[in-house]
Amino acid sequence: MKKAAKFFLIAFWCYLIGHVLWSFSIYFESPLFVNSNFEIWLINIPFGLFAIFGLIGSIHFYKNNK
Numbered sequence: 871m872k873k874a875a876k877f878f879l880i881a882f883w884c885y886l887i888g889h890v891l892w893s894f895s896i897y898f899e900s901p902l903f904v905n906s907n908f909e910i911w912l913i914n915i916p917f918g919l920f921a922i923f924g925l926i927g928s929i930h931f932y933k934n935n936k
Contacts, residue, residue, distance in 0.1 A: 874934060877927030881920050888916030 891913045894902060901909045 874927045874930035877923050877930060881923035881927060884916045884920040884923060888913060888920060891916065 891902075895909060895913060903909050903912065
């Protein structure tokens with residue numbers, strides 16, 4: 871159970887970071903970084919990590935409750 875909780879916590883932090891970057895991107899309207907494409911990739915990476923860590927946490931949670 872502890873292992874699943876750790877993965878869920880990491881997933882939560884990745885989502886929070888992605889959401890904050892996305893909110894800043896919308897608020898400032900112009901690219902925060904040099905290139906707009908780089909900004910898009912920088913915003914999408916935390917959301918991708920959120921999905922991966924959430925999936926791993928879900929698998930560990932399922933195995934512990936089986």
